[in-house]
Amino acid sequence: MSAALNEETKWNYRKTDQRLIVVKTKNENIRKVAVLDVLTNVPFTITLAESMSMEDLQPEKEYLAHLKVYTSKNLEGIKEDFINFFDAVDVDQDMQDFIKAYWVYPSKISFELADFEEP
Numbered sequence: 594m595s596a597a598l599n600e601e602t603k604w605n606y607r608k609t610d611q612r613l614i615v616v617k618t619k620n621e622n623i624r625k626v627a628v629l630d631v632l633t634n635v636p637f638t639i640t641l642a643e644s645m646s647m648e649d650l651q652p653e654k655e656y657l658a659h660l661k662v663y664t665s666k667n668l669e670g671i672k673e674d675f676i677n678f679f680d681a682v683d684v685d686q687d688m689q690d691f692i693k694a695y696w697v698y699p700s701k702i703s704f705e706l707a708d709f710e711e712p
Contacts, residue, residue, distance in 0.1 A: 604663035604703060610688040613712060614639075614658045621647050626706065630692050631655065637695045639704040650709070659708040662691045665701040 613631040624641045695702045
C-alpha cells in the first residue's frame with residue numbers, strides 16, 4: 594500500500610516517484626518552485642523539503658526529481674466524479690494523474706521535492 598493516513602496532518606501521503614522536470618521559477622520565501630513536467634508538458638508547483646537548499650536548483654535546468662505526493666483529507670468542493678481519486682488512498686495512481694489533477698484542484702494536491710539529481 595503506497596498511501597498512509599496520518600491523523601495529525603491534513604494530508605494523505607500517496608506515493609514517491611521520479612519525474613524529469615525543468616525548473617521555471619523559485620520563491621525562497623515560501624520554499625516553492627514552479628516546474629514543468631517534461632513528459633506531460635504540464636506546469637505545477639513543488640515545495641522543497643526543509644533539509645534542501647534552494648540554491649542548488651537553477652532556473653531552466655532539467656532535473657530528475659524524487660517527488661512525494663500528498664492529497665488533501667478535506668474533500669469539500671471536489672466533484673463526485675473525482676472523490677474516489679482523492680479518497681481511495683490505497684490505490685496507486687500514476688504520477689501524471691496527480692500532475693493533471695493539480696490543475697483542477699491545486700489546493701487538494703501537494704508535491705514535495707525529496708531529492709533531485711541532474712540527468
